[in-house]
Amino acid sequence: MIAVSAMPVQAQDAPADEADGGGEIVVTATRKSETLSKVPVSVQAFTQNELVKQGLRNVEDLARMTPGVSLRRGGLGVSNVSIRGISSGAGASTIGVYIDDTPIQVRSLGVASSIMYPALFDLERVEVLRGPQGTLFGAGSEGGTIRFIQPEPSVTEWSGLARGDLSTTTNGKESYEAAFAIGGPLVTDKIGIRASAYFRHEGGFIDKMVGTPVVRNTTGALGVQSLSFTNTSLYKADVNSSDTFAARLALTFKPSETITITPSINYQSFFTPDAAPNVWPTMSNFETADYATPRWNPTVDATHLPLDVDSGEPQRDKFIMPALKIEADLGFADLVSTTSYFKRDTSQTLDYTNIYAVSYAGRQTPNVGDVAISTVSNRQRNWTQEVRLQSVSDGPLTWVAGGFYSRNEQQAIQNSQTNFLPFLNPLFGIRNDGAPFGPGYSAFINFYGVPQLNGTSSYLSDFKAIDTQIAGFADATYELLEGLKVTAGVRVSKNKIEYTAFYDGPANNLNAPRGLACVPGTGVGTVPCTAVAVGQYEPGTGPFTPRYLNSSASGSDTAVTPKFGISYQATRDTMVYATVSKGFRPSGAQIALPGNCNPELVQLGYVNAQGQASSPQTYGSDSVWSYEAGAKTRMFGGALQLNGSVFHIKWSNIQSTVSVQTCLQSLTANLGSATSQGFDLQAVLKPVRELTLMANVGYTDATFDDDTIINGRTLYTGGSVLPSSGSPWTVTLSGDFRYPIADKTYYVRADYTYRSKEGRTGNTDPGSINYDPNQPVNKAYTIVNGRAGIELGDLDLSLYVNNIFNVAPMINLGHTRNQPVFTTLVTRPRSVGLTAAISF
Template sequence: MNKFGSTKSLLLVSAAIAGFATPAFAQDTAAERAGEPEARERPNEIVVTARRTEESLSDVPISVAAYSQESLDEQGVRNIDDIANITPGVTLTRGDQRNAGAANIAIRGISSTAGSATTGIYIDDTPIQIRNIGFSAFTPFPAVFDLQRVEVLRGPQGTLFGAGSQGGTVRFITQQPNLNYVEAYGRGELAFTQGGDPSYEMGAAVSVPLVEGKVAGRVSGYFRRDGGYIDRVNYINGNIEDENSNHSDTVVLQGALAIEPTENLTIRPSIFYQDIDIADGNYYWEDLSDIDDGDFRNGNALANTSSDRLLLPALAIELDLGPVALFSNTSYFDRSQNAVNDYTVFESSLWARNPFFPAGYFAPAFQDNQQANFTQELRLQSNDPDSRFSWVVGGFYSRNKQTAAQLVQNTFLPQQIMDNFGITIEQFFGQGLIDGKYTFVLDDAESVDEQIAGFGQVDFQVTDELSLTAGLRVSSTKFDVNAQFVGPVVGPPVDDTGSQSETPITPKFGISYQPDDDHLFYATAAKGFRIGGYNPAVGLPCGVSQGAPIPGTPLGNIGLSDRPELYESDSVWSYEVGSKNSLFGNSVNVEASAFLIKWDNIQQNVGLACGFAFTDNLGSATSKGFDVAFSALVTDNLTLGGQVGYVDAKLDETVSAGPSAPLNLVTEGDAISLNPWQVTLNGQYDYDMLGQEGYTRFDYKFQSKQNDLTPGLNPLNGGADLQLLPRQELHLLSLRTGVKTDLLDISLFVNNVFNTHKRLFRQRDVQFSPLFRATSPRPRTGGVTVTVRY
């Protein structure tokens, strides 16, 4: 579609939204003149800070999905997977066989596992996303407990949230102490998964005024065990090695103070701690499993374990200066993630072209990722609600230190080399194993991302109904990295240091029209970016050694004698129109938006021989679609709601390399992996139950199948097409019924009512391997939840 056609489509969608809302507005006005009852309060209205100031969700000219603590509990949300399940436009993939805890999140099709993150992840005002400098780095996500709300901001947020918020931002807002009242919150749950172990959780939070009106404290603790449902077996004889091996434990501890020494000053020190331990990965071997019957098995030689600990102390200060307010956030994010991952199948497939390793063979990879991030942000913003100018200006500084290390052992590599090529490992590689026994790869990288930025945004109320928005962020970024690679597959040891720097500029423009409190129409154009970087030198390119081919793509095959040292930032321009409308006396609320995103200079990985890779700027992509959210108070007892999202994301051009037979690194028309249509529906019926408030609700999710499979070569996986199955159509239904008192909410629930086992993700280790591994939703799970609010 050309630019004129895209713009025309967006305008038509905007006109359709306006046409839908305007008659209802006229009817409401007539009803008021006729003396009918006043409009009801909007159901589930929520206050957000998507524009760095408190506003009702219906007044924010941005596509935002926001969930309060109550709505998260009602829908049984426990983690980022559940948030993605209820939020169209958000794709979460758990399928990285290199790390049991790995997850990749994308908003509106802006998805990449190369370089820096494309989605900003925040705990309060602190960004915690990670850069991929190793082979197993992934962004952490907080568990969903004792949160005030979760905000999902769709589209680039480069002006107010900076680098990494290229496709959008997910914000986890924690609960704050109450200066005047004692508050308490608790949640317990026991659940049983079909074919698996029980799951259970217990958590409690309490807020107490220490000096009424001046000092308050809040503490919380939470533990959750997710029972496993995949057996790890001996693939040769079928014996179970570890029943329901993929269980995990989550611990969260939080503490916060609110100190208000004067009416104008609030000081909020806080600390957030989380530890997630995973006993084994969530993928299974298709050949060993009976998927239709829900019997899931994997034949790994070793369990894929993961331990992910994070600590976030922060200090937030708010100073009310009358016409302006000053805000400061200082934080230090410390994270340690360790994993033991089973490379036995991968190594056997790579060197022997046979994934089925002999008994007693194993190849563990010990992987370690560390983050130490210091962040400081200062904001000065207007504080006069009657002024036609509303503005915010600020400064941001961050220094993010990251390390990634990997040690890979192989108990059978020398024998495989001898069996398959008739030569010793020393003859094959030119050197032996590092320790002369097992270790054949040792990777170690350390990087520092440093960023300083100034930003500002102003909203000018031209008339009482019409408002204009303009924003700008100017960043100065620098990336330094030092990497060492040692081992037979590396060749001569690599020890390389390099840096990259640039000055990205991200503007934003918007216009909104709000004729009354019930209707808002808006259009925005915004830019987002993520930081570029430096590629450390790769090992000696392998093509043919001693006459024996080594699988992979040598540099020479793509016309290079060396990797590109630098890769630049990539960027998106997003164009969006939307509306937020309250109809029929606030009985129906509709939020809709349509978008067109142009993604240029995309950072992508190019896989090379012997496991090496580099990042380069390859091609461009277009993502377009829409999302609609609605809630309706059908009767005093029945509430219905839902969201519909559609995303179509494809690469715009072919990028080829190679001196003779060109290799397509990316191909025009290839689809970015996602489910184009996402629909969520929910409904709740409230009724009297023995004098208490009873309720029954349903939550349903539909994902359409991916029609366009990215064919051929995939630079993310060593030049091989490994994900040979498009994303499948998915239907998930959850039911919950319970009773509420002033203090308690006790409910029974069933998730995945139809016990669907559709594959969420499927791939194989190397192109010629016959072994496929996949993930599916957790099987049917039922249980009881008890929630306490005081």
């Protein structure tokens, strides 16, 4: 068998345990089992065998190998996946993520909500479906769907696999992995079991340094050289290590020939003692891929409070997912019921020192001893029930119909603490001993009206969102003539969102005096407020009693997402198809922003009839219409495979993030429309039996249709690219040479991936109000991986080198406007390792 990189739906031959009788990989992208080359959908499928051969370990690797898919990591450790340019950090998810039949994606809530992807082990396959999949996979699949499909227990034969891995990283620590899975009949033809366990330790490669920052240019005009450090010393090496553990247990019961019952439970945990999401280029050496980030050590003195600070930025994330699948053969159709519960808890500490130093203290960099941290916890509780009926006939009509219910509860709690904020003088222009409280009171009290919570907390929030969805769907394909099929499908869903918010802390005090010698919220005509004598009231009393915006909001909508398609199997090896489909993202609710956001809200035009600031508490749904045409063909007896598709997507009423920078907040609003168009193309050539060559090319042009203007401010210009849409050009080239000698097979393979320079948008676009001339766009970069090994029967031993040339791109290099601090995300430096894998 020739092992090559993962390919779209018309992928290469698969081993027997991954294929149907015709030798092709079988997928369920249409909820029916079909061979890859016969599915009229743009899908990329990765089998377990391919994951091992290519050394794919996480969703970033999947995105790197899939044209049209981009993964953008944020500075808070949040990953945002874009498929065909459709991506948004606001509102509900634009992609669906499934473990078997359970959706696990999240709504954007708080500052660090992100999807936890399952480990890539003991999977039957991973399917990446490009384009809207709302008809069969619901409201969260506006841009596409990623499906992690696990093997079901067998009641007839035993099988298993094991994998071990050990590697070292340039300028970093060692990584190691151990994993095992086994399954088979406990009672032949009646009871089967499948169990797996996975552990991976990822060695760190980012150092924490202490030093004295020196500003060389206050606006950032010198780029990463606008700031330097002196008196540097190592605080801790290779801090960003991580541990991932995953386990699964599944049982299959067949009480009769027609009924199969499969209960299962999945568990996964992730821990890093220091996420260190951002690298500071001024402390790093990108020629050698030696990365560092600063450690701000707290002090206790006359201008700094005692503050309990972790040694790093720890992050803990775990989920448990019990599920029950029941299948019944009704003769004319299969009845499938899936019930699941997804429980996830995340906690994270974020370093906010530089944010508070810049935004509150007005400093270029933190002073010695300054520290600010924000602790964030997120919880996710998803109940899901789906029942579907699927035809089993080989006749001209095939169909699937079903119902879906889900109740997804999310909660995000954030607590921000500082050790220096109460000592700032002035604070936003307000000074100690001034109005309204007079001598003896700090600028902090005179501005906010209340002290920090528990002495150190300036901001506390607790948000909760409950999404409820009830839907019915149907999809049917009819063969009009031999080889000519038409498809029609529709999903109707009722979506409801309930949102509650709790606020506390001085930064959220709506009754904050802000240094005025008058009563907040009073006044007549042109007189802004009623004057009082300085020192007449104590903080937190009388007219200065604190008030917090604890609120609730709700919204609902009904969505209809149709799909139409036509396909023609012109020959045994050639198929052409075209589809028109709609994708949908439900409306949402949000909390009203705190009072210190009001001045900028007025500037943005978010006001009521009286001209007062009015933060919107709901936003509407958005949707896409996708038009796609594709072809899949094999020539020269299968020696050459050509497969591709072109697409045109219209995105309307986009749920977008509007930053309210003066108060470090944001809101979600429906802003403008966009068009995404492009193609994905694959060629697989097998010139000789031993050699397989592959080229994957994707192009996505995702841009705003017109200027996006709020109250005279142009946030995005027409023609600028969609934020987070990624590189327009993505290229993957792979070669795999395998040579059998006696009972051994030797092989060598290489993978080359290219990401082009990104387009301008927002703060990189001269036409935007947020334009920053010192903000660069992401540059093009390439990554080359190589692997050589030997197969000894069921045992596969290989040596690999990832990032062979130690490429060190600056990804999402950015800074705060008119500030000298630049931070960036990075790829892992060169890693050399050994893998041993066995399957039976």
